[in-house]
Amino acid sequence: MAQSELAQAVEESQRLLRYASVKGIPLGDELVSDIVDAKALIGADENDSATFVQQKKFWQAQAKLAKETAPASIASIRFATKEEVPWWRRFRAWITRSVPEALPVGEIAVGRANLIALVWLVIVVALMAYSDTASKTLQSYTANQEIYEKNRRMLLLEGASAPSPEAANALKVANELLQIRTSRQLKIMDDWVFWRTFPGEPDSQGHIQAVLVMTEWLLVVLRESLLPVLWGVIGAALYVLRTLAQDLASMSYSRDHATLHRSRYYLGAVAGFVVAKFSTAVSGKVLDDAVQPMVLALLVGYSVDVLFNLLNKLIEVFTPKTDAARKPESG
Numbered sequence: 001m002a003q004s005e006l007a008q009a010v011e012e013s014q015r016l017l018r019y020a021s022v023k024g025i026p027l028g029d030e031l032v033s034d035i036v037d038a039k040a041l042i043g044a045d046e047n048d049s050a051t052f053v054q055q056k057k058f059w060q061a062q063a064k065l066a067k068e069t070a071p072a073s074i075a076s077i078r079f080a081t082k083e084e085v086p087w088w089r090r091f092r093a094w095i096t097r098s099v100p101e102a103l104p105v106g107e108i109a110v111g112r113a114n115l116i117a118l119v120w121l122v123i124v125v126a127l128m129a130y131s132d133t134a135s136k137t138l139q140s141y142t143a144n145q146e147i148y149e150k151n152r153r154m155l156l157l158e159g160a161s162a163p164s165p166e167a168a169n170a171l172k173v174a175n176e177l178l179q180i181r182t183s184r185q186l187k188i189m190d191d192w193v194f195w196r197t198f199p200g201e202p203d204s205q206g207h208i209q210a211v212l213v214m215t216e217w218l219l220v221v222l223r224e225s226l227l228p229v230l231w232g233v234i235g236a237a238l239y240v241l242r243t244l245a246q247d248l249a250s251m252s253y254s255r256d257h258a259t260l261h262r263s264r265y266y267l268g269a270v271a272g273f274v275v276a277k278f279s280t281a282v283s284g285k286v287l288d289d290a291v292q293p294m295v296l297a298l299l300v301g302y303s304v305d306v307l308f309n310l311l312n313k314l315i316e317v318f319t320p321k322t323d324a325a326r327k328p329e330s331g
Contacts, residue, residue: 016073025069121234238301272297
């Protein structure tokens with residue numbers, strides 16, 4: 001091993017020893033002595049057989065020290081002391097024509113995770129409000145249309161079953177109000193899909209059917225595809241924020257953790273989409289009326305083990321069971 005590598009190992013062990021002292025982690029006197037005495041190896045010839053015993057004690061002591069300070073490690077403590085300049089400070093420095101200041105990588109990671117969670121939360125809230133409003137408006141429009149048709153048929157009745165003049169006048173007034181209300185609801189749904197030019201006049205049957213079909217299509221896309229993906233990302237964002245707090249508190253945050261956290265968002269999006277499709281197929285419910293897929297998407301985004309357990313159970317259902325031991329055929 002090169003002398004520089006040995007010196008770096010001794011220096012990092014000293015830093016880990018300092019961390020254990022600050023955190024109040026109890027260590028044996030012999031372990032501390034072996035780490036402290038290793039400073040003498042930095043200037044010595046490592047190929048000198050006289051130093052082999054001390055080198056052996058140092059590496060054994062370093063291994064014991066790593067176990068005592070876990071989950072903090074030499075790599076995580078080294079990474080925790082690193083500083084970088086985040087993009088938002090570079091941008092502010094460019095605006096103010098100043099020198100950007102560096103921040104610890106842990107603080108940068110928390111700021112990035114907070115921003116990602118906030119952005120996706122705003123998107124989900126907006127789309128959920130859009131979807132819920134569209135769904136309730138469509139349901140109300142359908143119910144009002146049914147009442148309107150029922151009243152209209154009663155007004156067309158002749159003979160004994162026909163309503164009295166007073167009742168007929170009340171039905172007529174009610175239908176006029178229903179017609180005004182449904183026109184407003186149709187206008188609202190028409191405005192939601194303003195990027196489409198629908199055929200016919202606003203009150204024509206072709207235009208009305210086109211608006212209803214497009215609104216239903218948008219609800220299907222939102223609730224069956226887009227929203228489960230976004231809820232999976234929100235679940236992943238919650239997981240990243242929680243694990244970041246734990247990693248920073250225990251000084252175990254390292255470059256490997258940062259890479260895993262970035263990949264967690266993609267995994268949450270895929271898991272949310274998959275579990276939403278799977279739950280719909282199993283329950284047979286329309287996503288417009290079921291909250292379960294959204295909840296499952298959030299759960300698997302937060303903990304992908306839920307999805308893996310679900311897939312394992314599905315595999316067990318479709319995997320043919322064979323006897324562990326077959327009885328020999330009697331001849």
